[in-house]
Structures are given as structure tokens and as C-alpha cells.
Amino acid sequence: MKAFMHRPINTTRNVRSGLAMTELVVAAGLLITALSLLATLSFRSGKLWQDSQHYKLAADELTNQLERLTLLDEATLDEALGNLDVTPAIKATLSDAKLSGSKIVDEFGPRIVLEINWDRAGKPEPLRLVGWLNKLSEEAP
Numbered sequence: 001m002k003a004f005m006h007r008p009i010n011t012t013r014n015v016r017s018g019l020a021m022t023e024l025v026v027a028a029g030l031l032i033t034a035l036s037l038l039a040t041l042s043f044r045s046g047k048l049w050q051d052s053q054h055y056k057l058a059a060d061e062l063t064n065q066l067e068r069l070t071l072l073d074e075a076t077l078d079e080a081l082g083n084l085d086v087t088p089a090i091k092a093t094l095s096d097a098k099l100s101g102s103k104i105v106d107e108f109g110p111r112i113v114l115e116i117n118w119d120r121a122g123k124p125e126p127l128r129l130v131g132w133l134n135k136l137s138e139e140a141p
Contacts, residue, residue: 051120054094055127058116061090062129065099066114070131077103077112077133086116094118109133 065084072080086097097118104111110133117126 058127062114066131
């Protein structure tokens, strides 16, 4: 009988196959990590965009209200400050929006302070806007 000659096992092929599988697992892990990071950043940038739009709407509301109030005379101004309310468009956009105002008279002159607050993350300070009630004298050019 002839002795069986054992053929050598191709070890380089088996090692290369193992390395290819490891490379695939590492690549898949990196891809999943990158996609999850991209999804998180996309969500946060969307939230930031929405918050900035809400802030802009609130600032516009304060500007409009302050412009309307500074044109009133003193008798109707006090009544209007007591009856402040946000417009229906702002009520629909900003959750639980509240508008408040007060009149201050001191050495800097009479002024109105308006504040708007709505539900947002972190409970920040309300947005404030101040307008002076300087009556122009008739002597001014």
C-alpha cells in the first residue's frame, strides 16, 4: 500500500477568510455608529431650528404688542396692560404662551415692560421687551 500523502492544508486561505470577516464586522460597527450619530445630530438641529423659530415668533409678538401700546394715551394704556393676551396665531404655535406687561415710571422716564413666556426646554427666563413712552414736546424740531 502506498502511503497516503497528506496534502498540506491551505492555512493562508483560512486566515484570510477570518481577517475578511473581522474587517466586515468592524466596518459594520463603524457604519452603525456613524448613522446613529448622524440621526442624533439631525434630530437636535431640527429641534434647534424649531426653538429659534418660536423665539422669533415670540419676539415679533412682543414688538407688535409694544408698538400698539406705545400709541395709546395714559388712560387707555393702563386698561390695555391689564387686558393683555397673545394673538390666536401665537396661541396655536407656542404652547401655553402667556403675555404680561407693566408700566414703570422712574428717573429714566415712563416705559412699558412686556414679557412673554411659553413652555420650552430648560425653563429659561421669559423674553422681555422695553419701550419708552417719551412724549415729544411741541418745541422739538
